[in-house]
Amino acid sequence: MREKSWREIPIGGMIEDAGNADTYETGSWRTYRPIWDAEKCIHCLACWIACPDSAIQLKDGKMVGIDYSHCKGCGICAFECPDKIAALEMKLETEVND
Amino acid sequence: MARRLTLSGNDAAAEAMRQIDPDVVTCFPITPQTELMHKFAEFVADGEVKAEMVLVESEHSAMSAAVGAASAGARVMTATAANGLALMWEIVYIAASNRLPIVMPVVNRALSGPINIHCDHSDTMGCRDTGWIQLYSENAQEVYDNVLQAIRIAENPDVLLPVMVTFDGFIISHTVEVLDALEDKDARGWIGDYKSTYSLLNTDEPATFGPLDLQDYYFEHKRQQIEGMNNATAVIKSVGEAYGKLSGRAYGMTENYKTDDADYVVIALGSTCGTAKVVVDEMRAEGKRVGLLKLRSFRPFPHAEIVAGLASAKAVAVLDRSVSFGAPGGPVHKEILAALNGTGHTTSIVNYLYGLGGRDISTTHIRTVFEELETVAGKSIPADEVRFIGLRG
Amino acid sequence: MPAPKQLAEREDLMSGGHRACAGCLPMTAMRQMLLTAGKDTVVGCATGCVEVVTTIYPYTAWKTPFIHNAFENSAATISGAEAAYVSLKKQGKIDKKINFVAMGGDGGTYDIGIQALSGAMERGHNMLYICYDNQAYMNTGIQRSGGTPKGTATSTTPAGKVIPGKTQFPKPLTEIMIAHDIPYVAQATPGYPKDFSDKVEKALAIDGPAFINVLTPCTRGWRYPPEQSMEYARLAVNTCFWPLFEVEYGVIKINRKPKNILPVSKWFEGQGRFRHLFKEENKGIIDEIQAEVDRKWTLLLKREEMTQA
Ligand SMILES: Cc1ncc(C[n+]2csc(CCOP(=O)(O)OP(=O)(O)O)c2C)c(N)n1
Ligand code: SF4
Ligand code: SF4
Ligand code: SF4
Ligand SMILES: [Mg+2]
Secondary structure, eight states: OOOOOTTTSOGGGOBOSTTGGGGSOOGGGOSEEEEEOTTTOOOOOHHHHHOTTSOEEEETTEEEEEOTTTOOOOOHHHHHSOTTTOOEEEEEGGGOOO | OEEEEEEOHHHHHHHHHHHHOOSEEEEOOOTTTHHHHHHHHHHHHTTSOOOEEEEOSSHHHHHHHHHHHHHTTOOEEOOBOHHHHHHTHHHHHHHHHTTOOOEEEEEEOOOSSSOOOSOOSHHHHHTTTSSOEEEEOSSHHHHHHHHHHHHHHHHOTTTOOOEEEEEETTTTTTOOEEEEEEOHHHHHHHHOOOOOSOOTTOTTSOOEESOBOOTTTHHHHHHHHHHHHHHHHHHHHHHHHHHHHHHSOOOOSEEEESOTTOSEEEEEOTTHHHHHHHHHHHHHHTTOOEEEEEESEEESOOHHHHHHHTTTOSEEEEEESSOOTTSSSOHHHHHHHHHHTTTTOOOEEEEEEEOGGGOOOOHHHHHHHHHHHHHHTTSOOOTTOEEEESOOO | OOOHHHHTTSOOOBOSOOOOOTTOHHHHHHHHHHHHHOSSEEEEEOSSHHHHHHOBTTOOOBSSOEEOOOSSOHHHHHHHHHHHHHHHHHTTSOOSOOEEEEEEEHIIIIITTHHHHHHHHHHTOSOEEEEEEOSSBTTTTSBOOTTSOTTOOOSSSOBOSSOBSOOSOOOOHHHHHHTTTOSEEEEEOTTSHHHHHHHHHHHHHSSSOEEEEEEOOOHHHHTSOGGGHHHHHHHHHHTTSSOOEEEETTEEEESOOOSSOOOHHHHHTTOGGGGGGGSGGGHHHHHHHHHHHHHHHHHHHHHHHHHOO
16 A cells, blocks of 8 residues: 555544455465365354454355465364364465465 | 623533533533533533533543544533543543544643642643643633634634633632623524534444554654644634624634733733733833733644734743743743744743642732833843742742 | 354454454454444444554454544443434434444453443443453563463563462452443353354343453463464363353353363463463462362352342
8 A cells, every 4th residue: 555645644543444454465474274175165164253364255155265365374264174074274385386 | 692691610611511512521520620510410400401411430431432422423522620631631632633623621720749629720731732722711701702612613624623621720610700691592503513524323434443553654643633733723713703703702812912012011821811901901001011912722822923912022921820840931931932933032031930729819919020020121031040929938 | 143154144344454363363253243243333442452453554454433542441432432322313313223332352341441341331321341351461462461360471470480470360350240230241252153142142132231251362372373262262161261151130141051061271281371380389279270260160050040030
């Protein structure tokens, strides 16, 4: 974001653009990356309700992927995914090829 | 049509508040402000106002709740004095920084310690750099008039800053005077409706208030605040003129009382100005060219009016009712020196400290000050020389 | 009642891109609270991790109206916003239903903000106060608070050679709020999302003040691996260190009675802040804490029974 002059910004420190932190990427903080296996997933949403970074993506109430621009790789989602299902796996960033 | 009323300063402030009828009033009692809030509480209890009164558990919460209410788009008032103002200081600063046009009568009282309930200006002078506009009042009439004007000043889009209307504890707050008030419909018309730019209650356009503002933007926000305060000078003047048309009592940044040709000028604020006017009139009758420069607005500081008001002065006495410990002179004195700096003035300026903790100041004292001025004219006075009025030696 | 499935149909009102540590459970609590409360909610938060990480200018992660004022006055600030709402509603200037939620960390609630909280609750504002309790002043570098458990190593109560961490038991804040005799008081944790969400829903539906104390593990301050945040929340419940219960108009209901109550040491294990307690010379401290947890749990069961109609 370009740094603006005092004449260009709302007074009083107001932030008018609700949720604009969305444009700030925290994905680079990751050491580990959660890899999701859509085949195994039972859409229980245990990962989604626990993610501190709103990074589990849903569509019509079902998991559809991970928002890697915000996911910090904490691993909570993989830990919460039921052991029998294990649809999420944490991999070292250095070991995944995109 | 004016209504002639007999009211104490506290009741005059409450009367203005009744006419303003803010959406929210937050308050916590402290002498000598209590009667103001008692009166307003009666208006609430009798259904004469629609204001929601939040009877908080401390002044810190009074200002905090005021900030919350103003952020929710409400017109908000509170009132306090001394220790109460000191306790809310943290949030006093935040209210100005968040650009919330809260109006707060402050009944001047000496700060503890030792604890004291009487007038001096240590409370509001301690708050002079919080970003609030400060209007000082000479008597109950001015209290009433200033409170009504403060709303228009604070809410002006070029300003959007909170305003303290100050008046001397007991001397004004508890002294009954005859004053003229506006008819309710004129007062309401004068105040008008308030519509804030942002509101917490606008859930369709949600905004964030009071974020963490670091090295990259804090400075820009302060610059905006400086601009708002700078703009306030013109707004205080135009509101004062417009109020004059409505009420017959016009106001400016200062009142330059018989200063035009004056050799000797006293500068003061608050109720002492009334005492000084009596002395000026007496001495004028004796053929002495003396005058009073009354500071009405201390923030923003009226540089231009000071320079104009002192144009003919050979010697000037600056009366301070609070101490700036370790500084050369009291807060008013320093500002006067700064205002004259670079104007090429040759006036001799003497600082007097008086009235701490409610110590009385009489016409005799002020006459003595004028007489001393006659002896110092033409002499250069060290900036750190302070004389005391009414102090036992 | 909102289980994850139902919540999934609602809008996530906390954006990504905030700056909390990876694995920060206070942020999970925020998401769950917002999913339950919905967009017509005014949120205030005291100075602390949540406020700092979500509102670094010019960014905000909040998709609801949000206000931060200072550290000790979140309750007073929201009480003012609520009063403005009441006033404007009375005047016919607004009519939609709006929820008011004030929040603070344990520092902003147990300690510096308790006066403003107590006052706002006593005045009866229609608002919910949520304490997200991560058991220390995390934002300023993990100092002890009135809510920090006994024995905890913090920056100001380090596990030293002579003094093994914090020496006092935590202040019973939830009990203090129960003593305010407000309509609704509860303890919860995002580790049990449905329970927490139910409580937020109930608290907002009730007319008058409500308070929820929410245990929110902090990976950085508690010193456990970040993926275990939810697990440490559940362990606190299943050791009965942090019972899930609610008090509605004085009637106590325990929401989870663990079938197999674990010893508190199971919750301590793996948390760096309690590591020193496992040294031989400090074992007595664990026993002492266990005895206190047992005493309180037994008492809570009795109180539940006693308050049934
Ligand atoms: C009046 C005041 N005193 C101290 C601080 C410094 N301070 C900011 S946040 C904080 C600790 C917050 O602790 P807590 O409420 O537990 O929230 P957490 O950071 O743990 O989420 C402190 C001490 C402050 N901002 N204001
Ligand atoms: S690793 Fe953490 S941040 Fe990333 S999706 Fe999983 S829970 Fe969310
Ligand atoms: S926890 Fe596992 S199974 Fe459940 S929704 Fe997430 S990935 Fe799918
Ligand atoms: S220190 Fe703890 S509470 Fe603060 S952001 Fe990090 S994990 Fe969250
Ligand atoms: Mg904390």
